[in-house]
Amino acid sequence: MKKNRLFFWVLLALLALLALAACFAPVLSPHDPNETSLSHALLSPSAQYPLGTDQLGRCMLSRILYGARLSLFSAVTVTVFVFLFGTVVGVCAGYFGGIVDGLLHPAITMVQSFPKLILAMAIAALLGIGIENMILALCLVGWVEYARLSRSFTQALRQQTFLQAARLCGESHGRIIVCRIIPNLLPPLLVQASLGIAGVILEIAALSYLGFGVEEPLAEWGAMISQGRGEMQTHVMLIVYPAVALFLTAALFQLLGEAGRDIIEES
Amino acid sequence: MRRPRTLPLAIGRKLLQFFLVLLGVTFFTFALLHLSPKNPAELWLIGPGGQAGMVSPEALAAQEKAMGLDRPFLVQYVRWLLGAMQGDLGLSFHSKLPVWTELVTHMAPTMWMTLCAFLGTLLLALPLGMVCAVRPGGVVDRVTQVLGFFALSLPSFVVALFLLWFVCMKMRLLPVIAAGGWKGLVLPVLVLIFQSALKLIRQVKAILRTQLQAPYVEGARMRGVPEGTILCSHVLKNSAPAICTCLSFYLGAFFGGSAVIETVFSVQGLGTLGVGAIGRMDYYLIQGFVLWCTVVFLVLNLLVDLFALWANPKLRQGRGEEEGR
Numbered sequence: 123m124k125k126n127r128l129f130f131w132v133l134l135a136l137l138a139l140l141a142l143a144a145c146f147a148p149v150l151s152p153h154d155p156n157e158t159s160l161s162h163a164l165l166s167p168s169a170q171y172p173l174g175t176d177q178l179g180r181c182m183l184s185r186i187l188y189g190a191r192l193s194l195f196s197a198v199t200v201t202v203f204v205f206l207f208g209t210v211v212g213v214c215a216g217y218f219g220g221i222v223d224g225l226l227h228p229a230i231t232m233v234q235s236f237p238k239l240i241l242a243m244a245i246a247a248l249l250g251i252g253i254e255n256m257i258l259a260l261c262l263v264g265w266v267e268y269a270r271l272s273r274s275f276t277q278a279l280r281q282q283t284f285l286q287a288a289r290l291c292g293e294s295h296g297r298i299i300v301c302r303i304i305p306n307l308l309p310p311l312l313v314q315a316s317l318g319i320a321g322v323i324l325e326i327a328a329l330s331y332l333g334f335g336v337e338e339p340l341a342e343w344g345a346m347i348s349q350g351r352g353e354m355q356t357h358v359m360l361i362v363y364p365a366v367a368l369f370l371t372a373a374l375f376q377l378l379g380e381a382g383r384d385i386i387e388e389s
Numbered sequence: 390m391r392r393p394r395t396l397p398l399a400i401g402r403k404l405l406q407f408f409l410v411l412l413g414v415t416f417f418t419f420a421l422l423h424l425s426p427k428n429p430a431e432l433w434l435i436g437p438g439g440q441a442g443m444v445s446p447e448a449l450a451a452q453e454k455a456m457g458l459d460r461p462f463l464v465q466y467v468r469w470l471l472g473a474m475q476g477d478l479g480l481s482f483h484s485k486l487p488v489w490t491e492l493v494t495h496m497a498p499t500m501w502m503t504l505c506a507f508l509g510t511l512l513l514a515l516p517l518g519m520v521c522a523v524r525p526g527g528v529v530d531r532v533t534q535v536l537g538f539f540a541l542s543l544p545s546f547v548v549a550l551f552l553l554w555f556v557c558m559k560m561r562l563l564p565v566i567a568a569g570g571w572k573g574l575v576l577p578v579l580v581l582i583f584q585s586a587l588k589l590i591r592q593v594k595a596i597l598r599t600q601l602q603a604p605y606v607e608g609a610r611m612r613g614v615p616e617g618t619i620l621c622s623h624v625l626k627n628s629a630p631a632i633c634t635c636l637s638f639y640l641g642a643f644f645g646g647s648a649v650i651e652t653v654f655s656v657q658g659l660g661t662l663g664v665g666a667i668g669r670m671d672y673y674l675i676q677g678f679v680l681w682c683t684v685v686f687l688v689l690n691l692l693v694d695l696f697a698l699w700a701n702p703k704l705r706q707g708r709g710e711e712e713g714r
Contacts, residue, residue, distance in 0.1 A: 228406070228409065228410060228413065231406070231410050231690075232410050232413045232414050232417070234686075239648065239649070240648065240663055240667075240678075240679065240682065241679075243664070243667050244418075244421065244667055244675060244679070245421065247667045247668065247670065248421060248422070248424070248425040248670075249425075320541070320542065324542075324543075324544040327544050327546075328544055328545070328546060328649050331544075331546050331649065332648075332649060332652065332664055333668065334667070334668075344544075344546075347546070347547065347550065351550065354550070354553075354554055354558065355554075355558050358554055361547075361550060361554075365543075365547045365550075365551075368543070368544060368547065369542050369543050369547070372541075372542040372543070372544075373538070373542040376538065376541055376542050377538075
């Protein structure tokens with residue numbers, strides 16, 4: 123029991139550390155991540171360049187740190203939006219049923235029928251390459267999961283006696299939703315959000331790898347992997363560093379979500 | 390009011406849903422492409438990289454008329470829809486070939502990949518899922534948990550790149566760019582299986598465990614039914630609809646999500662086609678590609694729904710209260 127809680131707090135602390143590193147990337151980076159220098163291309167790690175340089179002479183460590191900032195900021199933004207929107211829609215559908223639910227169900231099926239990544243690519247390609255459009259595209263495809271989850275939770279809660287008692291006491295629908303349903307919904311939804319952030323980070327990387335994500339010179343892990351692919355046979359570390367960064371960050375959020383789920387299951 | 394309990398009516402309702410969703414998806418894609426600032430006629434004549442002044446206004450206007458772009462939006466959509474129902478999906482801007490031809494010629498590698506990956510995932514995940522459900526906390530359970538964690542935290546293209554580097558460059562077991570034979574499909578299929586089998590094992594385990602805790606299992610045990618019979622004849626049958634739902638999701642995901650993996654391994658499949666089409670703003674090809682992916686996904690879902698309706702007669706009445714979703 124206590125082990126689970128301890129694990130959770132340790133993960134949260136690590137996450138705070140990561141967030142701090144990302145926020146203070148400009149301070150922590152030894153160089154400008156976009157500063158190219160062909161005479162310093164493809165160097166091994168040294169005192170001046172702790173992780174070496176890429177084929178354009180840019181400092182890998184700085185690019186990794188700035189990439190952390192970009193990934194975290196984008197992933198959290200997307201998740202916050204889809205969490206709020208999806209939950210509101212799902213709770214309304216689950217609580218009120220009827221027409222609202224009738225509209226939501228086909229909408230969910232429609233969005234699910236799209237191959238998610240393809241749709242995000244299409245939106246990003248049509249609106250133009252860039253962070254904002256990428257975030258928008260991911261928001262448009264990502265809300266369905268939260269809507270589905272909150273809808274099924276709300277439907278389950280609706281049957282419970284304490285809700286029926288509240289209605290009998292004359293509580294308004296609004297009050298019931300805000301004060302009774304939402305607090306019960308938050309723990310599992312927050313777990314889903316943590317797992318969701320991990321997923322979004324990987325999706326951002328995949329989109330940028332294919333060239334539909336961030337603009338050209340910006341440091342993003344997926345884009346860095348794409349650029350490093352050409353040098354793969356001789357300088358595989360150009361891919362390894364951003365890949366490890368991706369893995370560690372996604373793993374952190376993944377573990378956090380699962381630890382949260384374990385804690386909920388106990389209580 | 391008593392709801393009808395007949396099977397044909399339920400099937401009819403599902404089919405109606407199928408067509409409505411298909412209509413909605415195609416309409417949405419069409420609207421999305423329509424909203425794009427680029428002029429399709431311009432894209433046809435000079436491609437996505439062209440400048441505005443490269444084409445004379447007369448040529449542009451003529452092309453627009455030929456493509457039917459001067460008609461209102463809904464008319465364009467209906468024309469496309471009618472054409473699609475007859476198999477005419479327009480022409481690709483880039484290659485000027487019919488979209489249908491492009492889809493068909495690129496279908497083979499993706500179909501093989503999907504089939505092999507699906508079979509591999511099924512053959513791997515079902516037995517291992519059963520083992521995990523029957524012996525939770527055992528060696529198999531823990532190992533799959535750890536591996537599953539890796540599968541969820543690593544993007545598929547990183548796994549793909551790693552395999553490419555290790556198998557093709559370091560060990561030189563397979564060519565880096567395969568010329569369309571089966572050798573080029575081995576690694577992509579492995580990556581797909583790795584990503585999905587581990588997730589499916591967890592899902593199968595969860596589904597089976599829910600069934601194993603049902604009262605009828607305890608009753609069967611008390612009557613002396615052997616454990617193996619309980620598992621195979623009863624629990625597995627009851628879990629089948631839920632497992633099929635999961636499987637249909639993976640099958641659909643293989644089609645769409647293998648795009649990135651195909652790009653890494655240079656497989657000339659539908660995924661590469663789709664990604665290229667999106668990059669080049671090849672509208673009709675994008676439209677056809679999305680249509681195809683959606684149809685596949687919806688057909689699979691329909692088959693699963695019909696199977697569930699047949700297997701569990703309670704679902705034939707009422708609307709929306711589906712179990713196992």
